[in-house]
Amino acid sequence: MEATSALSCQSCSWIGIKRSGRRRGRDLRFPLGFGDGRMLQNVSLRASPAAEASHQSRSVELRISSCFKKNEESKSLHLGVDEALILKGKSEDVIPYLNERCIYLVGMMGSGKTTVGKILAEVLGYSFFDSDKLVEQAVGMPSVAQIFKEHSEAFFRDNESKVLRDLSSMHRLVVATGGGAVIRPINWRYMKHGVSVWLDVPLEALARRISAVGTESRPLLHNEPGDPYTKALMRLSALSEERGDAYANADARVCLQNIASRQGNGDVSGLTPIAIAIEALTKIESFLTKDSAPGRLSYLKSS
Numbered sequence: 427m428e429a430t431s432a433l434s435c436q437s438c439s440w441i442g443i444k445r446s447g448r449r450r451g452r453d454l455r456f457p458l459g460f461g462d463g464r465m466l467q468n469v470s471l472r473a474s475p476a477a478e479a480s481h482q483s484r485s486v487e488l489r490i491s492s493c494f495k496k497n498e499e500s501k502s503l504h505l506g507v508d509e510a511l512i513l514k515g516k517s518e519d520v521i522p523y524l525n526e527r528c529i530y531l532v533g534m535m536g537s538g539k540t541t542v543g544k545i546l547a548e549v550l551g552y553s554f555f556d557s558d559k560l561v562e563q564a565v566g567m568p569s570v571a572q573i574f575k576e577h578s579e580a581f582f583r584d585n586e587s588k589v590l591r592d593l594s595s596m597h598r599l600v601v602a603t604g605g606g607a608v609i610r611p612i613n614w615r616y617m618k619h620g621v622s623v624w625l626d627v628p629l630e631a632l633a634r635r636i637s638a639v640g641t642e643s644r645p646l647l648h649n650e651p652g653d654p655y656t657k658a659l660m661r662l663s664a665l666s667e668e669r670g671d672a673y674a675n676a677d678a679r680v681c682l683q684n685i686a687s688r689q690g691n692g693d694v695s696g697l698t699p700i701a702i703a704i705e706a707l708t709k710i711e712s713f714l715t716k717d718s719a720p721g722r723l724s725y726l727k728s729s
């Protein structure tokens with residue numbers, strides 16, 4: 427099957443998101459915490475009717491639809507509410523500069539491209555695509571692991587490039603690319619039609635995340651001897667070496683270590699996907715406003 431025919435919109439499976447098709451005045455619901463025992467709660471942000479009418483979307487009415495017991499986790503709630511409000515405000519700053527261009531997330535396996543990508547798509551009113559899933563659909567196989575096994579990595583990479591080529595003529599998408607998409611220069615030519623963002627996550631954090639969910643779906647990490655954390659870390663280190671500076675071709679870099687240090691905390695495991703999405707929007711905005719006003723085409727200089 428041609429990659430093109432697989433480009434049907436992938437629905438957003440992120441918890442609690444309601445799609446209304448309207449950018450303003452819709453509910454945006456995000457998880458506040460992440461893994462590590464922190465609670466997942468829904469916060470609903472909606473532009474007030476007055477703001478909606480006047481298009482002053484800065485004014486946001488907050489509706490909390492969570493099921494907290496009194497005083498329970500209130501600190502976590504405030505943190506999440508603040509983050510969700512900042513995210514909403516930041517997205518509204520960035521939308522005019524984006525001018526409907528796609529966002530491509532690049533980064534190692536497990537760097538959060540899918541998780542953060544779905545949040546970005548929701549808050550920007552974009553559609554979300556996972557390029558691995560598009561390759562699976564294009565070749566008619568249920569998993570990347572099976573494509574590697576029954577064909578080869580090269581076959582997978584050829585189809586990945588076709589998928590990125592097809593996406594490059596589209597607008598208003600957030601695309602989570604596969605971790606290895608950065609190694610082929612042609613893929614950068616396709617991604618430069620939009621704005622690329624590198625999620626730069628320490629290898630130890632990647633290995634922790636991946637060993638928590640298992641390596642079955644990630645063929646390049648599977649079949650290594652040793653305990654899940656160590657084998658993931660060893661293989662990720664080797665891949666990272668091989669890939670060298672490839673990720674640094676991205677227009678914007680989101681460095682989790684830097685965010686954690688700014689928060690006075692050396693450990694990236696406390697960073698929520700929303701905090702990372704806020705940083706991504708901030709970096710996208712700096713890239714797009716380097717030397718232009720909204721709607722100007724400064725991004726073309728780097729393509």
Ligand SMILES: Nc1ncnc2c1ncn2[C@@H]1O[C@H](COP(=O)(O)OP(=O)(O)O)[C@@H](O)[C@H]1O
Nearest residue numbers: 460535536537538539540541635639697698699
């Ligand atoms: N900020 C985060 N903190 C902790 N775990 C995360 C974070 N972002 C993603 N994860 C988890 O890490 C794993 C990989 O995330 P995913 O978004 O699928 O990465 P990618 O698409 O880059 O491979 C998933 O289990 C996900 O739930």
Ligand SMILES: O=C(O)C1=C[C@@H](OP(=O)(O)O)[C@@H](O)[C@H](O)C1
Nearest residue numbers: 534535536570604605606644645
């Ligand atoms: O790093 C890589 O080479 C790969 C990453 C995977 O995607 P994720 O980054 O979404 O896990 C997938 O494309 C394939 O297993 C190869």
